[in-house]
Amino acid sequence: MFTHRSETNGACTMSIRLPEVFSSIIEATMSPHPVDRYLELVDPMLTWRDLRARVIRVERPTDRTVRLTLAPTRQWQGHEAGQFIQLSVVVEGVRQTRCFSPANAAAGPEGTVELTITAHDDGLVSRYLRKTAAVGDVYGLSQAAGDFVLPAEVRAPVFISGGSGITPALSMLRTLVANGYDEPVTFVHYARKPSDLAYRAELTALAAVHPHLDLRLHYTRGTEDAGMDEGVIGHFTGAHLEGIADHDDADVFVCGPATLMDAVFDHYETAHPHARVHSEAFTLAVPAAIDPHEPVHGELSFTASGTSATNDGRTILDQAESAGLSPESGCRMGICFSCTAIKKSGCTRNVLTGETDTESDTQIQLCINAPVGDVEIEV
Numbered sequence: 001m002f003t004h005r006s007e008t009n010g011a012c013t014m015s016i017r018l019p020e021v022f023s024s025i026i027e028a029t030m031s032p033h034p035v036d037r038y039l040e041l042v043d044p045m046l047t048w049r050d051l052r053a054r055v056i057r058v059e060r061p062t063d064r065t066v067r068l069t070l071a072p073t074r075q076w077q078g079h080e081a082g083q084f085i086q087l088s089v090v091v092e093g094v095r096q097t098r099c100f101s102p103a104n105a106a107a108g109p110e111g112t113v114e115l116t117i118t119a120h121d122d123g124l125v126s127r128y129l130r131k132t133a134a135v136g137d138v139y140g141l142s143q144a145a146g147d148f149v150l151p152a153e154v155r156a157p158v159f160i161s162g163g164s165g166i167t168p169a170l171s172m173l174r175t176l177v178a179n180g181y182d183e184p185v186t187f188v189h190y191a192r193k194p195s196d197l198a199y200r201a202e203l204t205a206l207a208a209v210h211p212h213l214d215l216r217l218h219y220t221r222g223t224e225d226a227g228m229d230e231g232v233i234g235h236f237t238g239a240h241l242e243g244i245a246d247h248d249d250a251d252v253f254v255c256g257p258a259t260l261m262d263a264v265f266d267h268y269e270t271a272h273p274h275a276r277v278h279s280e281a282f283t284l285a286v287p288a289a290i291d292p293h294e295p296v297h298g299e300l301s302f303t304a305s306g307t308s309a310t311n312d313g314r315t316i317l318d319q320a321e322s323a324g325l326s327p328e329s330g331c332r333m334g335i336c337f338s339c340t341a342i343k344k345s346g347c348t349r350n351v352l353t354g355e356t357d358t359e360s361d362t363q364i365q366l367c368i369n370a371p372v373g374d375v376e377i378e379v
C-alpha cells in the first residue's frame with residue numbers, strides 16, 4: 001500500500017466486479033505479486049481486494065487542522081457514527097498507519113468519509129497531511145471499527161470533547177440531526193481558542209436552528225483572537241454541565257485529552273453515578289512503562305525476519321521498530337488490532353493491565369505487550 005497522487009480527481013472511483021473466485025485464482029497464479037500490486041500501476045483506485053480512498057476535497061479550516069473528504073473504493077462498507085478508520089500514507093518512503101474518526105454522519109457504502117486531522121507539534125503523519133494532502137491523493141483505508149457509537153436507544157445525550165476529540169462526537173451529533181432526533185442534546189467542546197475550532201461556524205449555525213441543541217463552547221487559552229461574545233474561558237469543571245435535562249439518566253460521550261477525560265470521569269462518578277459514560281481515547285493515557293521492580297533481561301527474537309534484539313523492556317512494537325523492522329501498526333494503544341502477531345514462545349506482559357502470558361503460538365498485540373525474558377515473535 002502506498003500514497004499515490006492521481007491525475008484523476010472527483011468522487012468517481014473505478015472498480016472491477018469480477019466474481020471473487022476469479023480473483024483468488026488469478027491472485028494464486030500471480031503470487032507472490034497480488035493482483036492489486038499490478039492494478040495499482042494502472043490506477044491506484046482500481047483494486048481487487050485492497051480498500052483505498054481518493055482525496056476529493058481538502059480544506060485547512062484552522063492553522064493546525066486539515067479536513068479531507070475521501071471517496072473510498074468499492075470495498076468500503078460504510079461507518080457508524082463515532083467509529084474510527086485506519087489511514088495509511090507513505091511518509092519519507094515508509095508506510096505509516098494512524099487511526100482517525102470520520103466526522104461526517106453515519107453513512108453506508110456509497111458514502112464519503114470526512115476526516116479532520118489536527119497536526120501535533122512533533123507528529124509525523126498529522127503534520128505530513130496538514131502540509132501536503134492534496135486532491136487526487138490516494139491513501140490506504142481500513143473498514144470502520146470501534147464501539148464508541150450511539151446505543152440503539154440513546155437517552156439525554158451529552159457530548160463532551162476536547163481538541164481533535166471533536167470528530168466522533170460531531171459524527172454522532174450530525175447523525176442525530178440527520179435522523180430528526182428532537183429530544184434535548186448537549187454538546188460541550190473545549191478548544192484552545194475560537195480560531196482553533198475547525199467546526200465553530202457549523203456548530204453555532206446548528207445551535208441557531210435546533211432549539212433542542214444546547215451548545216457549550218469553552219476556550220482554554222482565551223477568546224481575544226475573535227472578539228467573541230459566545231463561549232467560556234477555562235478547563236472543564238462540573239459547573240460547565242449545570243442545568244442539563246435528565247442528567248442522571250444520560251448517555252455521556254467523552255473524547256479528548258487524558259486530563260479532560262479523567263476530570264469528566266471523576267465528575268460523573270460523584271455527581272451522576274447512574275449516567276452511562278462512553279469514552280474513547282486517542283492516545284494512551286499512561287505511556288507504556290517499564291516495571292521498575294522487574295529486572296529487564298532476555299533476548300527478543302523476530303523469527304520471520306531473522307533479527308533479534310536485547311530486550312530493553314519497551315513494548316515489542318517499539319523494540320521491533322528500533323531493530324529496523326516495520327510491523328503493521330495503527331493506534332499503538334491496543335484498540336485496532338492491526339499489530340497482532342504470533343508469539344512463538346516466551347513470557348510477555350500486557351503493559352495496560354500488568355497481566356503476564358506464557359502461552360506459546362498465541363496471537364498478541366505488539367503495541368501493548370512487552371517481553372519478560374526471552375521471547376520469540378513471528379515478525
Ligand SMILES: Cc1cc2nc3c(=O)[nH]c(=O)nc-3n(C[C@H](O)[C@H](O)[C@H](O)COP(=O)(O)OP(=O)(O)OC[C@H]3O[C@@H](n4cnc5c(N)ncnc54)[C@H](O)[C@@H]3O)c2cc1C
Binds near residue numbers: 101119164167
Ligand atoms: C480511535 C482513534 C481515533 C482518532 N481520531 C482522530 C481524529 O479524528 N483526528 C485527529 O486529529 N486525530 C485522531 N486520532 C489520533 C491520530 O491517530 C494520531 O495519533 C495523531 O494524528 C498523531 O499522529 P502523528 O503521526 O502525527 O504523531 P506521532 O508521530 O505518532 O506522535 C508524535 C507525538 O505526538 C503525541 N500524540 C500523538 N497523538 C496525540 C494526540 N491525539 N494528542 C496529544 N498528543 C498526541 C505522541 O504521544 C508523540 O509524542 C485518533 C486516534 C485514535 C486511537
Ligand code: FES
Binds near residue numbers: 365
Ligand atoms: S497498533 Fe492498534 S492494537 Fe496495536
